[in-house]
Amino acid sequence: SFLGVKFLGFEDKLAILRAVAAVGREYRRRQELDRMTMLEWLEEKRQPGRAIGRFWRPVLVSAVNEELDRMAARYGLQVIWLGFLASAQGYELGVPAVPLGELYRAEAWQRLERVRLRLRAAVDRVVFRGGRAAAVVSAGETASADFYILAVPFERLAGLAPELGMDFTGWEHSPITGIHLWYDRPVTELPHATLLDRTIQWFFNKAEGRHIQVVVSASRKLLDLKRSELVELARGELAEFLPSARSARLEQAHVIKEVRATFSALPGMEARRPPARTGFDNVLLAGDWTHSGWPPTMEGAVRSGYLAAEAVAAACGRPVRFFKPDPA
Ligand SMILES: Cc1cc2nc3c(=O)[nH]c(=O)nc-3n(C[C@H](O)[C@H](O)[C@H](O)COP(=O)(O)OP(=O)(O)OC[C@H]3O[C@@H](n4cnc5c(N)ncnc54)[C@H](O)[C@@H]3O)c2cc1C
Known part of the structure; x- marks a missing residue:
């Protein structure tokens, strides 16, 4: 399925596969992984910009709640190791049936x-x-x-x-920002999605395609934006991907800035x-x-x-x- 994805080119996929193989060789073996950033590691592995922006960033920033240029490479490699390499079942997700x-x-x-x-x-x-x-x-x-x-x-x-x-x-904190939007009609049938090349990283369909929760991990850059600016940002980016969201009326919006969501996983x-x-x-x-x-x-x-x-x-x-x- 990875080779079939359309949002990455052939060169990107080859580069990613090479880097994933390097994770297998280096994780738990290379001492500097806690002293270098994930971005430094990816640059060392000559990852193209699109592979970084559309594969490494969406996977790792959400998992570790830190940007690639601040996250210790150790944590990034750990996520890839556990999710892709450590066992044949590593990709499986357990989704609780109740809150x-x-x-x-x-x-x-x-x-x-x-x-x-x-x-x-x-x-x-x-x-x-x-x-x-x-x-x-x-x-x-x-x-x-x-x-x-x-x-x-x-x-x-x-x-x-x-x-x-x-x-x-x-020690520093790393924030997470959540934006809830309630539209007057359904804007999507998808249960959730990742938005590539945007500020919004994920959206979740919380109820009937009308209540959409948008999540931005490591959202340091959003902390100074006003609530209304964040709502407009989320609305605008969703509308780019969901045509129904362009004409739907926004009935209500709620912004949650968790300034101290987690500690910052710095080198x-x-x-x-x-x-x-x-x-x-x-x-x-x-x-x-x-x-x-x-x-x-x-x-x-x-x-x-x-x-x-x-x-x-x-x-x-x-x-x-x-x-x-x-x-x-
Ligand atoms: C918006 C958001 C989204 C997240 N999404 C994910 C995710 O998808 N997956 C994931 O794995 N992690 C996620 N996290 C991170 C995850 O929530 C934390 O890593 C986890 O909750 C940490 O658990 P903890 O028990 O260490 O601390 P906390 O959950 O912070 O618990 C600490 C508790 O201590 C209590 N407390 C504080 N002071 C006192 C006191 N004086 N006396 C008694 N009690 C006190 C607090 O009320 C709190 O209940 C997310 C975090 C946020 C904020």
Whole structure:
């Protein structure tokens, strides 16, 4: 199917195949991958502009939430390795049949014995005593436990637990912008699509072809645009691809700028990401920004949770393996 795609020329396809083969040779073997950008790597592999713009960029910028000239090559190669090379099933996508909120809903957790969720209870401070965490304070209430897993975004950690002495120098965020458009009539029958050579990267048909969600990852350049400018940009680009959108009336629009969507997967970050264990025996870290082995993604966050849970189980003298390593 790759050889048949019309948006790439023969030269582009050959170049991409050569570079994908190089991923197989270099991923996990070449030391500099965490110190160079993905764009530098692609230029080294002499990728034509169209191959970069229409293959590497759409695949990698969405997966890693960073531009090619800022993303560490390591993460880009990892995506290609896992998606195309590591196993014959790597291309398969699992699509949940229900929203995540339902899949992990609070009531389901509460059916498990000895699990209690306290929602909307932000922790203000972790209290340390005698070289260990002794409690967390939330809205004046104190709660104590044997172990504390801090799974907050990295920028929150210093305020909650300065005792950990974490240094986030050099860490940056990478934004994601979502634009929801509601038209007065269906403008597409496609469930979703990637727009090539445009600012919009993806659109998703949220309901009956009338409610369209547009997504732009690594959307740093859009942060200064006004809401109305973003809506016009999305409308204009959609209209180029969807003829029905030209005459349809826009009934409503909603813009969500997630300025701190993920940490920025810059060169050098892999070495900075901390492991689950901290200098305190009963305090563990989790989150997509910790050393999960994955770029900043939901899967990375899940993996970090497994690693933190393994560390707790081991500290209790009952080691368990939850983490499934990537295919070798
Ligand atoms: C718009 C958008 C689209 C995305 N799309 C994708 C995608 O398609 N695929 C993908 O894999 N990833 C995607 N991501 C990235 C993904 O959402 C993150 O990588 C993932 O959610 C990180 O999980 P986490 O548990 O580390 O952090 P979070 O999901 O940020 O969870 C941290 C939690 O800590 C809570 N918290 C903060 N402070 C406190 C406190 N003081 N006390 C208690 N709790 C606190 C927060 O409320 C939050 O619930 C997207 C992100 C955004 C913003």
